[in-house]
Amino acid sequence: MELKTITIEKPAEMNFILGQSHFIKTVEDIYETIVSTNPNMKFGLAFCESSGPALVRYIGNDKKLIEIAQKNAVKLACGHLFILFMEGGFPVNILNAIKNVPEVCNIYCATANPVEVIVAETEQGRGVLGVVDGMKSKGIETDADIKYRKEFLRKIGYKL
Numbered sequence: 418m419e420l421k422t423i424t425i426e427k428p429a430e431m432n433f434i435l436g437q438s439h440f441i442k443t444v445e446d447i448y449e450t451i452v453s454t455n456p457n458m459k460f461g462l463a464f465c466e467s468s469g470p471a472l473v474r475y476i477g478n479d480k481k482l483i484e485i486a487q488k489n490a491v492k493l494a495c496g497h498l499f500i501l502f503m504e505g506g507f508p509v510n511i512l513n514a515i516k517n518v519p520e521v522c523n524i525y526c527a528t529a530n531p532v533e534v535i536v537a538e539t540e541q542g543r544g545v546l547g548v549v550d551g552m553k554s555k556g557i558e559t560d561a562d563i564k565y566r567k568e569f570l571r572k573i574g575y576k577l
Contacts, residue, residue: 425532438520458506461486467496495543
C-alpha cells in the first residue's frame with residue numbers, strides 16, 4: 418500500500434463538498450437535490466465510478482465548476498468518491514439535503530479551506546483515509562474574537 422496526499426485545486430474562496438456514495442445514480446440524485454433545495458446555486462459535480470468502465474461521471478449547471486470537479490476527481494481517482502464545487506451558496510445551504518440522498522455514505526468535508534486528501538493506493542485501487550481541512554488551531558478565541566464571530570454571522574445573514 419502506498420499513501421498519497423492530494424491537494425484539492427480550486428479558487429481560494431470556493432466552497433466544495435467531498436463525500437462518498439455507492440451507486441452511479443448519485444450524480445443525478447445530487448443534481449436533483451441541489452436544484453430543489455437551492456435553485457439559484459451554480460455547481461459542478463464529479464463522481465468516481467468504481468466498477469465497470471470506472472469513469473468519472475459528471476453533471477452540473479455551470480461549465481467552469483464542472484471542469485473544476487472533473488479535474489479534481491481525476492486526480493483523486495478513488496472509487497465512489499464525489500466532489501461538488503459551488504457558487505451562489507454555501508455547503509450549509511445544501512449539506513443536510515446531500516446527506517439525505519440515499520446513495521450518500523459519508524461526507525469527508527464541506528469547506529472553502531485549502532484541503533489535502535489522504536489517499537491509500539493498493540493493487541486494487543484507491544480509497545480516502547481522511548482529509549486535512551485548513552490549518553491547525555492557533556489558540557482559544559478572545560472576547561474580541563467572539564464579538565467578530567457574532568458580527569460576521571449577522572452580516573452574512575445567518576443570525577438576527
